[in-house]
Amino acid sequence: MSYLFSRSELIIVTTLCVPLLLLGLLGNILTILVVWLRPQMRSTTYLYLSSMAVSDILMLVLMPLDLYKLWWFRPWLLGDAVCKLSQFVSECCTFSSILHMTALGAERYLAVCFPLRARLLVTRGRVRALIAALWVVALLSSAPVLVLVGVESVEGGDPECRITQFAQASGLMTAMLWLCNLYFIIPLTLLSLLYGLIARTLRQRAHAHRDHTHRQTLRMMGELRGAT
Template structure:
């Protein structure tokens, strides 16, 4: 039995510090089907969000403030499908062979993507709030340049936050917890978990809910006004129908976002760290990841311009000269 034990280690030459290899997954039809589905979800997430990125970036008619925010969200969702999902699939069945530095980098990139995604959803909520609740001043307040600055600040602040708080905590505590070689885990202090919960979840979610409750109230009020046949001069001050439709569509994105992300942060309510909590099952983690695949599917259902742009891209009409002037909306 002792002679066979080194074969169960990730690094047999490091007997005292090596982790044991994870148990081999059962070679059943169910296990194979799960791996195929997860791999398909990863590819689908990357491809669909790449289509969103190409559509908004290429077609000039789609260069609006709201679509730039969707572009920022699509970039983070694309990185989830391209980086986080494949690594999660591979690391679930094998030892981590890329070293501690790469492990730390993987977690930092993951946190940056998550934070930027949350920030993009907050910006989308603010955009819809201003468009619906203050339509007269919206064109002057929300410009393309200001939107670009906000998006850049979102990504920069997310990077700085994770690099200074989470990475420093990871490097300081990795050796003190006796971690073995061959696994990639992050151990966060209670203070770090609390700060992360407030910054990445409770505070943004509170802002999103408050803003969308206000948007919903304005939409209901306008619907009642239309039914009561308001005067013509009052109709001129009403919110554009297209703005309300966009608010409803993006409201679906926000609701799906909350449904997918809430279970991931649920252990924090019980005083446990998200990553080190035994209740954070693979299902909960993949539910948070699958939100990145659902967003472009929502665009497909509710945005005719996205369906039309996909057709132009797939049929290679996008390669024609001056295709960026095509009428998509």
């Protein structure tokens, strides 16, 4: 049996992760229950949040398996299917959360900068369809992981859940790294642009409101002088 870290380090990590697992599951489950048991909470924003809560729950459910990998990463005794599916679900949930945050940012941009158009375009039915599409994109983007990882022995050693030699030799690993980088760079750039435009719009409205208030004050002062 092989360890990646010392036993004291593993005990500390496990002690920290268990409360996070319980609190995370409780908080995300409550989020889903509140949204779906209270019809008034089913706004488009909360639809995104409840979908992201599902993603978080799946990630948290995998935490015991992640701890298992830290304690007993070699030899791997859970089979090739568990190795592949755990990595696939983890990657899929990560991609899904990024896509959800990007879509939510785009919706906030429409709501602030084009409120009338947003009321026509952003409906609960369309948001539900978009959320389903985001999950499909995340699933397809994560599909290469099923080939990328597997149970293999290195130089005749014990089997472990790792990146396969085929993935390294074929260039699939490099392609997946590029995809992961794009999943962070493109949404980060897009969100930075959208929130910058939101901030500019809010500043312009605040400035216009101050000018309007100033003009009203001057008009009232002029009317009072004329009356006296």
